[in-house]
Each structure stands twice: as C-alpha cells, then as structure tokens.
Amino acid sequence: MTKLMIRNVNIVTMNKDKEIIEDGFVIIERDSITYIGSSNETNEHNVSNDYNIIDGKGGILMPGMINTHTHASMIAFRSLADDVQDRLTKYIFPLENIMVDEKLVYSGARYAICEMLLGGVTTFCNSYYFEDEVAKAAKEMSIRAVLGETVVNFVAPDAKEPYEGLKYAERFIEKWKGDDLITPAIAPHAPYTNDSNKLIEAYSLARKHDVPIIMHVAEMDYEQKKYAEEYNMTPVQYLDSLGILDENFIGAHLINVSDEDLDILENKGVGISHNVGSNSKGAKGVAPVVKMFKRGMKLGLGTDGPMSGNTLDIITQMSLVGKIHKLYNMDRTIFPAIEIVEMATIGGARALNIDNVTGSIEVGKKADMVIIETESVNMCPIYDYYSALVYSANPSNVELVIVNGEVLVKDKKLIKNDLMEIKNELLQMKDKILEVSKRL
Ligand SMILES: [Zn+2]
Structure with missing residues (x-):
C-alpha cells in the first residue's frame, strides 16, 4: 500500500x-x-x-476548509436578480418551483463542488430539494458533505404536497446513513415555513436516525416579528419551546439573537453557521458573532447558496468576516486572523459535529x-x-x-x-432559466 x-x-x-x-x-x-x-x-x-x-x-x-451552509445547486441561478426586494418569496421560490428538477440539482451540485474544491473547501453542509442528487454528485466527486433534505409547508419542486420532504428525507437518510463521506440530515427550511407539529416531526425523525437537523434561524426581520406577535418569543425561544434544539441542530444565520438566545444556543450545544457574505449582501443584519466566538460556541463559516452569497469558497468569507465585524464594532482588535481561520476549519467541523473526523x-x-x-x-x-x-x-x-x-x-x-464537461452540462439550462426569469 x-x-x-x-x-x-x-x-x-x-x-x-x-x-x-x-x-x-x-x-x-x-x-x-x-x-x-x-x-x-x-x-x-x-x-x-x-x-x-x-x-x-x-x-x-x-x-480543508468547511462550508457550513449552502444550497449548492442554486449555482444554476447565480447572478440573477441580485438586487430584487423581498427576493426569497417574490423571486426565488417561484423560480425554483418552475425550474428545479433532479437534473438541475445534480448538474448544479457538480459544478458547485468544482468551485468548492478549487477554492479549498473539503466539506460542505447543504440543504435543498432532491438532496439525493446532491449526495450522488458529492460521492462521485469524493468531497465530504452533510446533506439535508428540505422540508417546507408548500408545494415544492420535489413535493407535490406540503411536507412531502419529510418522507423523502427518511428514504434519503436510510439510503446514505453510514457512508464514509456523506452524512445525511433533515432540513426544515425555517421556523416560518414549517408548522410547529411538523418541526417536532422532523426533529423526531432526526433523533430516530441519529442525524443532524439543519435550519435557517433568526435570519429574517419578519421572522422575528411573527414570533414576537404570536408567542411573545424570539425565534430561538420558540424553537426551544418545541424542544428541538440540541447538539445535533445546525442553525444557519442566527442574526437576530439576544443574549438570552445565546444562552439557550450555548446550553443546548447548537452548531452555528455564520454567513457574513450572504447576510451583508441581503442587508439582513450583523450576527453577534464576536459574542458567539467569545463564548466558545460551535461556530463555523458558510457561504449560503450561490444566489445569495454568489461564491462558494471560504477564503472570501474569512476576509469578509474580519473586515465587516471590525468595521461594525469599530474595533480593529477583534477577530485576530487566527480566530477566523479557526472558524473556517475546526470551528466549522465542531458546528457540524465532525470535529473528530476533520477540521x-x-x-x-x-x-x-x-x-x-x-x-x-x-x-x-x-x-x-x-x-x-x-x-x-x-x-x-x-x-x-x-x-x-x-x-x-x-x-x-x-x-x-472534467470541469469543462461539468460546466457545459450546467450551461445547457441557461436559456430556459433566463426565459423563465423574465416572466417573474
Ligand atoms: Zn441558506
């Protein structure tokens, strides 16, 4: 040997x-x-x-750097409608419902994996529809990945009925559990796109199979408003009240979080993906990452999908993390580069609970x-x-x-x-995507 x-x-x-x-x-x-x-x-x-x-x-x-949050296949839509108001509901969801199928997810994931590998990413955490196609692409291309099937309360590209993602997720988890590169997971999209009983169901499924649960949390301003009005709670408090926060929970964004929320997240051992590029481009706010890091929380960096952050490498995120948080805090001493490299590597591995394997x-x-x-x-x-x-x-x-x-x-x-072959495969969809996007 x-x-x-x-x-x-x-x-x-x-x-x-x-x-x-x-x-x-x-x-x-x-x-x-x-x-x-x-x-x-x-x-x-x-x-x-x-x-x-x-x-x-x-x-x-x-x-190897760890991209703790993305939706790789959305690379097919990169550079579309970057500056549209209320983009997620008015543009992205309708576009996805028309365009996303198994082929797009597979081809998009393949191309995105090329970009990640060439940018030094060796592990990525992904959530999307038809997640089995992402798993196939990742396995074929030999990259490490934590992959969650998306669950939403509406008809989605791989769900003729709301919440069909739950059934898909169980099949997907059973298929990939135990693989040496792929960790299957379940990914309820966000608190506001899932009812509480379905969030609990997703959590039970994750616990039954001992896999991670991946979710966008406290990312949107309307999300904060909704839980304040309906429950007099923050999104984090709401999820905690359902009993679904634990060390297998990977929360993406966590922008609008209070010190009390941080107490909860820290006590429950929740993994956190900080997406500074996507958060800033989407004008969503600045997550209290300095506090999270000081508390020693499980904290890694993510790019978010290529329609949100536009790049998939973590080197770009490292630079942004330093610059944006120093500027926002008006303090150039915070986040010495060593701490940023920590978040990009072993911190990301801790957030994904794979720090015994990589990082x-x-x-x-x-x-x-x-x-x-x-x-x-x-x-x-x-x-x-x-x-x-x-x-x-x-x-x-x-x-x-x-x-x-x-x-x-x-x-x-x-x-x-073969990058050119994979690129050409992706570009076969470009004309159709452009045509559909003009109708939105
Ligand atoms: Zn995301």
Missing part, C-alpha cells in the same frame, strides 16, 4: 495548541493522517522511499487538507501565516486539495473531474 508524503510545507495545524510546523511534512496512509513531522528531523520517514511524494514548494498546508491536521484524523501556494504575487511577504490566509489569499492560490486521503486538486486543477 503506497503512502503519500507531502513535504516542504508550512503546516498550520489548527490543533488544540494551534501549532505551526515550518518546513514540515505530513504522511497519509489510506484516508488518514499517520504522521506529522519537521524536515530537519532524522527519522525513518525522511530516508524511506516508500512514498508518493508531493513537493509543497514552501506553501501553507492547512486543514485540523492531526494524527488520526482523516486527511482533508489544502495547500495555499505562496509563490503568487499577492502572497508575499508572509510574517504571519494566519494573516496571509485571511487577508492576502484568494481562492486562486489553492494549489492542492486532498479529501479523505484522495488528491482531488493538483497544480490548481481538478484531477478527478
């Missing part, structure tokens, strides 16, 4: 002590990291020729890692690796990507999949 050695790299481990190993090497056997060392060590690894060797050329080896470069963990090259003009000089990753780097600096021990991107190119 051939082993893989990546050498001549500066390793940003994101382990508990946030160790950095300069001029280091990593050994991967099958799907796991088995050794991490420094090149000046004299040991069996440095003299053995039993390895396939990748020369990292002095680049930064970091854990850091440590012996025993799965080999999910990325090399950010440092030869490009924008990457020099480097005095601080975290700063370089957050503020100097962009997705085009991603040189190498390994997921579960398999090299998927090398020399900045996908090596297992």
Whole structure:
C-alpha cells in the first residue's frame, strides 16, 4: 500500500495548541493522517522511499476548509436578480418551483463542488430539494458533505404536497446513513415555513436516525416579528419551546439573537453557521458573532447558496468576516486572523459535529487538507501565516486539495473531474432559466 508524503510545507495545524510546523511534512496512509513531522528531523520517514511524494514548494498546508451552509445547486441561478426586494418569496421560490428538477440539482451540485474544491473547501453542509442528487454528485466527486433534505409547508419542486420532504428525507437518510463521506440530515427550511407539529416531526425523525437537523434561524426581520406577535418569543425561544434544539441542530444565520438566545444556543450545544457574505449582501443584519466566538460556541463559516452569497469558497468569507465585524464594532482588535481561520476549519467541523473526523491536521484524523501556494504575487511577504490566509489569499492560490486521503486538486486543477464537461452540462439550462426569469 503506497503512502503519500507531502513535504516542504508550512503546516498550520489548527490543533488544540494551534501549532505551526515550518518546513514540515505530513504522511497519509489510506484516508488518514499517520504522521506529522519537521524536515530537519532524522527519522525513518525522511530516508524511506516508500512514498508518493508531493513537493509543497514552501506553501501553507492547512486543514480543508468547511462550508457550513449552502444550497449548492442554486449555482444554476447565480447572478440573477441580485438586487430584487423581498427576493426569497417574490423571486426565488417561484423560480425554483418552475425550474428545479433532479437534473438541475445534480448538474448544479457538480459544478458547485468544482468551485468548492478549487477554492479549498473539503466539506460542505447543504440543504435543498432532491438532496439525493446532491449526495450522488458529492460521492462521485469524493468531497465530504452533510446533506439535508428540505422540508417546507408548500408545494415544492420535489413535493407535490406540503411536507412531502419529510418522507423523502427518511428514504434519503436510510439510503446514505453510514457512508464514509456523506452524512445525511433533515432540513426544515425555517421556523416560518414549517408548522410547529411538523418541526417536532422532523426533529423526531432526526433523533430516530441519529442525524443532524439543519435550519435557517433568526435570519429574517419578519421572522422575528411573527414570533414576537404570536408567542411573545424570539425565534430561538420558540424553537426551544418545541424542544428541538440540541447538539445535533445546525442553525444557519442566527442574526437576530439576544443574549438570552445565546444562552439557550450555548446550553443546548447548537452548531452555528455564520454567513457574513450572504447576510451583508441581503442587508439582513450583523450576527453577534464576536459574542458567539467569545463564548466558545460551535461556530463555523458558510457561504449560503450561490444566489445569495454568489461564491462558494471560504477564503472570501474569512476576509469578509474580519473586515465587516471590525468595521461594525469599530474595533480593529477583534477577530485576530487566527480566530477566523479557526472558524473556517475546526470551528466549522465542531458546528457540524465532525470535529473528530476533520477540521485540523492531526494524527488520526482523516486527511482533508489544502495547500495555499505562496509563490503568487499577492502572497508575499508572509510574517504571519494566519494573516496571509485571511487577508492576502484568494481562492486562486489553492494549489492542492486532498479529501479523505484522495488528491482531488493538483497544480490548481481538478484531477478527478472534467470541469469543462461539468460546466457545459450546467450551461445547457441557461436559456430556459433566463426565459423563465423574465416572466417573474
Ligand atoms: Zn441558506
């Protein structure tokens, strides 16, 4: 069995002590990291020729980044109607009901996975319709994913009746449970698109199969108003009153949350996906992420769907997180780059409850890692690796990507999949999408 050695790299481990190993090497056997060392060590690894060797050329080896919230297939609609008022209900839902089918979900997911891999994302958390198609695409392309079938209280692309997503979700979960790359989940879209009894039903299903529940929470201003008027509660308090918040709950956005809400989320161990790019573009507000991070909550970064955030890489989000929260708080000392890299990697893994598997470069963990090259003009000089990753780097600096021990991107190119073929497949739908969008 051939082993893989990546050498001549500066390793940003994101382990508990946030160790950095300069001029280091990593050994991967099958799907796991088995050794991490420094090149000046004299040991069996440095003299053995039993390895396939990748020369990292002095680049930064970091854990694969984790996109904790997206709707990958919506990439088919990217750049449509960015500036429309009340876009979700007036534009997106009607467009989806006409256009979304299995083919669009599959082709869109494939293209989106290309973008994620090329941008250094090794795990993504997704919720959409026909989630089985996303799972197929992810499995074929060998990326790690937590995938939730959407449940809504209206007729949807894969539901002739409201809430049919519940049945789809159970079949989907049974099919994918136990897969080494895919974690199936259930994704009630939001509190306001599901009745309370159906939210409880979705929760029971998640508990029965021991899978995550993914939901948009406290994202919309009307959501806050609705629960204040109907229950005199915040959305978080409302969900807590239903008994559905726990450590398997992954909440996306959580913008409109009070300190009391944070107490609840922290006590229940809820995972949080912070989507700064989407939140700011949608003018939705600034989530209290500084407080969340200080409390040590399970906090990762997400892009949201490509119709909302328009990009799928986490490097762009890292830079935005730093800049927007510093500006909003008028305090340049908050969120040092090391904390932002933490949210992009091990923090995201904690939010998705897969931190025992991925999120850091440590012996025993799965080999999910990325090399950010440092030869490009924008990457020099480097005095601080975290700063370089957050503020100097962009997705085009991603040189190498390994997921579960398999090299998927090398020399900045996908090596297992044909980007042009996947792109052409996506573009076959463009004319129809354009025609439908003009009628909305
Ligand atoms: Zn979303």
